[in-house]
Amino acid sequence: MAKRKVSNLLALAVLSLLNERPMHPYEIGAVMRQRGLADSIKINTGSLYSVTEALVRNQLIEPVETLRDTKHPERTVYAVTPAGRTEFLEWLRSLIRTPFKEYPQFAAGLAFMGHLAPREAVALLAERCKLLAADVAEIRSAIEATAKFVDRLFLIEQEYSLTMREAEVKWLHQLIERIKDGTFTEQKGEQSAWKITHPDPMRPH
Amino acid sequence: MAKRKVSNLLALAVLSLLNERPMHPYEIGAVMRQRGLADSIKINTGSLYSVTEALVRNQLIEPVETLRDTKHPERTVYAVTPAGRTEFLEWLRSLIRTPFKEYPQFAAGLAFMGHLAPREAVALLAERCKLLAADVAEIRSAIEATAKFVDRLFLIEQEYSLTMREAEVKWLHQLIERIKDGTFTEQKGEQSAWKITHPDPMRPH
DNA sequence: CATAGACTAGTCGATTTCGACTATACGTGT
DNA sequence: ACACGTATAGTCGAAATCGACTAGTCTATG
Numbered sequence: 001m002a003k004r005k006v007s008n009l010l011a012l013a014v015l016s017l018l019n020e021r022p023m024h025p026y027e028i029g030a031v032m033r034q035r036g037l038a039d040s041i042k043i044n045t046g047s048l049y050s051v052t053e054a055l056v057r058n059q060l061i062e063p064v065e066t067l068r069d070t071k072h073p074e075r076t077v078y079a080v081t082p083a084g085r086t087e088f089l090e091w092l093r094s095l096i097r098t099p100f101k102e103y104p105q106f107a108a109g110l111a112f113m114g115h116l117a118p119r120e121a122v123a124l125l126a127e128r129c130k131l132l133a134a135d136v137a138e139i140r141s142a143i144e145a146t147a148k149f150v151d152r153l154f155l156i157e158q159e160y161s162l163t164m165r166e167a168e169v170k171w172l173h174q175l176i177e178r179i180k181d182g183t184f185t186e187q188k189g190e191q192s193a194w195k196i197t198h199p200d201p202m203r204p205h
Numbered sequence: 206m207a208k209r210k211v212s213n214l215l216a217l218a219v220l221s222l223l224n225e226r227p228m229h230p231y232e233i234g235a236v237m238r239q240r241g242l243a244d245s246i247k248i249n250t251g252s253l254y255s256v257t258e259a260l261v262r263n264q265l266i267e268p269v270e271t272l273r274d275t276k277h278p279e280r281t282v283y284a285v286t287p288a289g290r291t292e293f294l295e296w297l298r299s300l301i302r303t304p305f306k307e308y309p310q311f312a313a314g315l316a317f318m319g320h321l322a323p324r325e326a327v328a329l330l331a332e333r334c335k336l337l338a339a340d341v342a343e344i345r346s347a348i349e350a351t352a353k354f355v356d357r358l359f360l361i362e363q364e365y366s367l368t369m370r371e372a373e374v375k376w377l378h379q380l381i382e383r384i385k386d387g388t389f390t391e392q393k394g395e396q397s398a399w400k401i402t403h404p405d406p407m408r409p410h
Numbered sequence: 411c412a413t414a415g416a417c418t419a420g421t422c423g424a425t426t427t428c429g430a431c432t433a434t435a436c437g438t439g440t
Numbered sequence: 441a442c443a444c445g446t447a448t449a450g451t452c453g454a455a456a457t458c459g460a461c462t463a464g465t466c467t468a469t470g
Contacts, residue, residue, distance in 0.1 A: 009313045016317050026419045040312045047457055071465060073419040092321065095314030096329040099337050102309050107245045108214045109300030110362035112221050116297065124301040132304050153389050153399045157315035167372030184358050194358050231449045252427055276435065278449040
């Protein structure tokens with residue numbers, strides 16, 4: 001994510017909600033959680049205030065009033081600026097259009113999987129399959145339960161999440177099979193070991 | 206990713222490479238790039254040194270010598286400690302076993318897609334499809350080219366990457382179809398608009 | 411009535427991330 | 441000879457991220 005003045009996705013959420021109406025940061029956090037946005041965008045209180053400041057500094061939002069209420073701490077209400085509205089829409093477009101490079105943790109794990117014995121790798125992958133399958137079931141029922149009172153438009157992202165997990169489970173099954181069937185391994189004595197035919201400095205053992 | 210003393214995936218790469226042999230950070234960076242690890246783990250020079258310091262601070266690696274060479278700047282060589290070896294393996298296991306929550310940028314885009322007109326959304330999604338398809342083709346040829354001299358074990362992560370992109374392309378096609386076929390939309394005058402039947406504060410317009 | 415926990419709205423300081431920069435050496439082209 | 445680009449090995453300072461903490465109010469419970 002290059003060149004954006006503020007790039008934390010929290011800022012996108014802030015811009016989106018302020019597009020609806022002015023709010024103070026605590027309220028933004030509460031609405032995000034209420035709407036399940038915390039599922040797509042990581043919320044951290046410190047970052048929410050920090051991002052809000054950055055948006056102000058870059059004139060994408062501005063403070064419009066400060067409310068005092070004997071019952072509550074003082075709160076500052078922000079509204080989006082025209083520049084902020086523009087940034088929001090452009091950012092949103094680029095998020096939908098451009099498949100930006102991601103660095104999923106599992107990919108890093110796979111890159112170093114050769115450090116583990118094939119047998120152990122298979123066990124771990126199988127466990128991952130189980131956990132993902134549970135995720136899949138959970139997302140499924142959440143979608144069904146929510147579909148009763150939420151428009152499908154707002155379930156798209158859960159469906160995406162579901163699809164990607166299902167694809168991973170499927171691939172994992174295949175990977176496990178291939179490890180077991182000897183595609184990646186060879187027998188060394190009683191143990192099966194990764195098949196390494198290029199013992200050069202390219203990769204570990 | 207909770208509780209790890211050092212959690213940047215760069216640190217995992219450092220631990221992995223130092224498991225092979227002692228190296229200085231610049232060399233670690235170079236080897237990572239040479240091996241294509243920069244594809245799975247984001248490298249930033251400042252972070253590499255910072256992460257190295259954090260690993261030292263937490264006694265997962267230690268400096269073993271400082272080399273001076275009239276041609277090159279002074280360099281500090283680090284080696285992994287027993288605790289570092291243990292941490293590496295446990296971290297690796299957890300990366301493979303546990304599907305930790307990720308926050309892909311596209312998911313955030315989908316969460317707010319309702320802010321765009323359906324027509325525009327479709328155009329953007331179609332563009333994304335194209336870009337992803339190009340990624341798919343590229344990864345495919347990279348795998349084929351590399352398979353000639355790299356063991357399959359070391360291509361697993363590229364295959365994962367390929368699979369996930371293919372799944373996304375497929376799903377995108379379906380999503381586009383569903384937007385076009387009226388699943389998500391309704392006619393409002395001459396324009397098609399998102400079908401919103403719950404105009405409550407749950408979501409934007 | 412007192413206490414504990416949750417809620418409200420934010421702060422704080424430590425750590426991490428980022429990307430430009432430093433300074434030297436070498437190779438290449440003009 | 442000079443300029444430029446690349447390689448070597450790292451530094452630096454600004455900004456971002458994180459998660460615990462602050463302080464007051466309200467509610468429920470004993």
